[in-house]
Amino acid sequence: MPKFMEIRDWSPGYLNVTPQHVEIMAECQACGEQRKFDRRSVPASMRQHLISEIEPHLKCAACGAKAGKLRFGSFMEED
Numbered sequence: 001m002p003k004f005m006e007i008r009d010w011s012p013g014y015l016n017v018t019p020q021h022v023e024i025m026a027e028c029q030a031c032g033e034q035r036k037f038d039r040r041s042v043p044a045s046m047r048q049h050l051i052s053e054i055e056p057h058l059k060c061a062a063c064g065a066k067a068g069k070l071r072f073g074s075f076m077e078e079d
Contacts (some may be wrong), residue, residue, distance in 0.1 A: 004074040030065035
């Protein structure tokens with residue numbers, strides 16, 4: 001898997017204003033699991049919510065905890 005390079009100290013605030021070229025990584029704060037986040041997986045009714053309002057609804061596929069954090073950045077190819 002390519003390495004994810006997070007944009008530090010940046011948040012668009014709302015999911016619907018996140019530029020399409022910016023990748024999103026979901027990270028479980030409980031177990032550390034990381035997965036690429038598909039913004040289309042968010043129900044249409046929540047796409048205009050603040051990121052901080054969406055994160056409490058994220059459920060980890062690995063451990064089941066609702067401790068998700070969205071990170072924004074890009075994937076870099078490994079050398």
